[in-house]
Amino acid sequence: MNGLKLPKLEQPAAGLIDQNCQQFLVELVRKFRPQLHNLLVNRQQRQQQIDAGALPDFAPETASIRDSDWQVATLPKDLTKRRLEITGPVDRKMVINALNANVDCYMADFEDSQSPTWEGVLQGQINLFDANTGQMTYTDPVSNKHYQLQENPALLIARVRGLHLPEKHVMLDGDVVPGSLFDFALYFYLNYQQRVSRGTGVYYYLPKLEHSSEAQWWADVFTFTEDYFQQPRGTIRATVLIETLPAVFQMDEILYAMREHIVALNCGRWDYIFSYIKTLKNHPDRVLPDRQVVTMNQPFLNAYSRLLVKTCHKRGALAMGGMAAFIPSKDPAENATILAKVKADKELERDNGHDGTWIAHPGLADTVREVFVAGLQGDNQLHILREADAPITAADLLQPSLGERTEAGMRTNIRVALQYIAAWISGKGCVPIYGLMEDAATAEISRTSIWQWIKHGKTLDNGEVVTKELFRNYLEQEAQVVRGEVGDERWAGENFPKATQLLEQITTADELVAFLTLPGYDLIQ
Ligand SMILES: CC(=O)SCCNC(=O)CCNC(=O)[C@H](O)C(C)(C)COP(=O)(O)OP(=O)(O)OC[C@H]1O[C@@H](n2cnc3c(N)ncnc32)[C@H](O)[C@@H]1OP(=O)(O)O
Ligand SMILES: O=CC(=O)O
Numbered sequence: 001m002n003g004l005k006l007p008k009l010e011q012p013a014a015g016l017i018d019q020n021c022q023q024f025l026v027e028l029v030r031k032f033r034p035q036l037h038n039l040l041v042n043r044q045q046r047q048q049q050i051d052a053g054a055l056p057d058f059a060p061e062t063a064s065i066r067d068s069d070w071q072v073a074t075l076p077k078d079l080t081k082r083r084l085e086i087t088g089p090v091d092r093k094m095v096i097n098a099l100n101a102n103v104d105c106y107m108a109d110f111e112d113s114q115s116p117t118w119e120g121v122l123q124g125q126i127n128l129f130d131a132n133t134g135q136m137t138y139t140d141p142v143s144n145k146h147y148q149l150q151e152n153p154a155l156l157i158a159r160v161r162g163l164h165l166p167e168k169h170v171m172l173d174g175d176v177v178p179g180s181l182f183d184f185a186l187y188f189y190l191n192y193q194q195r196v197s198r199g200t201g202v203y204y205y206l207p208k209l210e211h212s213s214e215a216q217w218w219a220d221v222f223t224f225t226e227d228y229f230q231q232p233r234g235t236i237r238a239t240v241l242i243e244t245l246p247a248v249f250q251m252d253e254i255l256y257a258m259r260e261h262i263v264a265l266n267c268g269r270w271d272y273i274f275s276y277i278k279t280l281k282n283h284p285d286r287v288l289p290d291r292q293v294v295t296m297n298q299p300f301l302n303a304y305s306r307l308l309v310k311t312c313h314k315r316g317a318l319a320m321g322g323m324a325a326f327i328p329s330k331d332p333a334e335n336a337t338i339l340a341k342v343k344a345d346k347e348l349e350r351d352n353g354h355d356g357t358w359i360a361h362p363g364l365a366d367t368v369r370e371v372f373v374a375g376l377q378g379d380n381q382l383h384i385l386r387e388a389d390a391p392i393t394a395a396d397l398l399q400p401s402l403g404e405r406t407e408a409g410m411r412t413n414i415r416v417a418l419q420y421i422a423a424w425i426s427g428k429g430c431v432p433i434y435g436l437m438e439d440a441a442t443a444e445i446s447r448t449s450i451w452q453w454i455k456h457g458k459t460l461d462n463g464e465v466v467t468k469e470l471f472r473n474y475l476e477q478e479a480q481v482v483r484g485e486v487g488d489e490r491w492a493g494e495n496f497p498k499a500t501q502l503l504e505q506i507t508t509a510d511e512l513v514a515f516l517t518l519p520g521y522d523l524i525q
């Protein structure tokens with residue numbers, strides 16, 4: 001039909017993705033895919049300048065947007081109170097647990113924490129449709145435990161895939177459709193009537209933008225969609241993650257481009273760290289130390305958080321904090337230490353003026369509520385304008401990080417990246433590894449750190465210079481450690497050999513592979 005090719009659908013997907021849904025997808029993709037292609041080419045061109053020695057900076061040609069007075073559209077009432085947001089992949093059990101958690105919002109994730117298998121993506125849409133109708137149940141086939149939605153579930157916000165990712169299972173006119181448009185279109189089509197009839201809108205998180213022209217593209221997608229379905233302007237509302245280094249210099253411009261639809265920016269700190277490495281990959285004076293010491297206390301990250309708050313509040317948008325990667329432990333003493341770390345991280349965000357924050361696990365809700373519910377004067381901190389602060393400059397945002405590069409840090413990076421890639425290509429996008437939540441963004445930091453240490457011949461604390469050869473030696477040894485940890489059966493059955501091969505390839509490539517999920521996607525059926 002109409003040049004669209006997708007795998008044969010079974011019920012209930014076949015009933016949901018009906019002819020009208022497919023027609024909308026066709027029109028959206030035909031209109032917006034060519035422009036998206038240009039936006040991705042522009043990313044590469046900007047990166048070439050930075051690779052040649054330039055540093056990212058605020059754009060002189062958009063100074064008038066930064067310097068003039070304007071505000072984003074008034075926030076819908078239900079998006080003014082977002083003190084705690086739980087996030088997680090769109091598995092059925094997780095969706096129910098997240099909606100029932102003691103939080104204000106739930107960010108349902110088709111992105112960093114979701115492996116984009118066709119079954120997972122499709123089932124995720126079905127799950128969110130059921131969640132929006134309020135008719136959602138699940139019985140765990142192993143434990144037989146029954147799950148159902150409670151009253152007053154958390155407010156649902158869907159995060160779609162980044163602009164670089166295709167949905168290879170769906171072709172239009174002989175070419176793949178963008179994953180971002182596929183997720184966006186299905187979620188809107190399936191849920192807008194239900195949500196609008198309840199007096200709310202259709203809410204999205206948008207990941208990994210690099211430039212305001214990309215925000216303008218999304219704004220055009222939203223406007224087209226609202227007009228197509230004859231819905232008023234502002235039915236769609238978006239929170240944009242500022243999680244790339246280029247985007248931190250474009251925050252006013254992004255808010256401005258999306259001013260009819262945007263409600264907040266969010267500090268996606270893990271992708272931001274990854275993007276700092278990737279964007280400045282050729283700059284020998286900006287190489288990051290061990291991942292463990294790159295915390296929000298590092299001056300470059302603290303400046304990013306404060307500038308985001310300042311920029312958002314000036315324009316009437318919320319400033320969301322990010323994710324502490326710690327997850328609860330079953331050991332009480334260890335758990336107390338973890339909760340103390342999470343609390344300290346959230347206090348820093350609150351004191352910087354953020355309006356809310358993310359948690360990775362329901363077991364963190366009570367601790368974080370102490371900071372972001374009991375610790376807040378009202379529903380948000382929009383009144384904190386940070387006007388008295390010294391200006392936050394490009395130099396502040398680009399400050400080199402202090403800290404060691406250690407053998408232990410490099411070996412941990414290898415084991416984490418290896419295990420995460422194996423999980424991702426096996427269909428699981430978020431996993432606990434050594435007590436931390438690992439997802440696509442955190443794994444990117446692990447593997448690009450090593451790439452950059454190789455490129456700049458950094459020396460570890462044991463005196464070894466990081467080379468491709470050293471990495472291959474460590475990889476061989478750490479693969480055996482992981483094999484011992486997971487056992488031979490899982491090693492063979494859960495894609496560890498393929499993951500080892502992919503990690504070896506992308507870490508020793510002369511050119512940095514932009515996203516591990518691109519070659520990783522080739523390994524997903
Ligand atoms: C960089 C970024 O983009 S951050 C955003 C993306 N990352 C995320 O969203 C993290 C999501 N978190 C998770 O996926 C999980 O918490 C993990 C993988 C880290 C740990 O999961 P598990 O090992 O299953 O945790 P654990 O066994 O302690 O879970 C206990 C219960 O809490 C539930 N749970 C854990 N995390 C979540 C969550 N984020 N949302 C909903 N329920 C959750 C589990 O489903 C389980 O439920 P059950 O008791 O009914 O079986
Ligand atoms: O998406 C969030 C991040 O930290 O990356």
Ligand SMILES: [Mg+2]
Pocket residue numbers: 112207241243268270271441
């Ligand atoms: Mg991210």
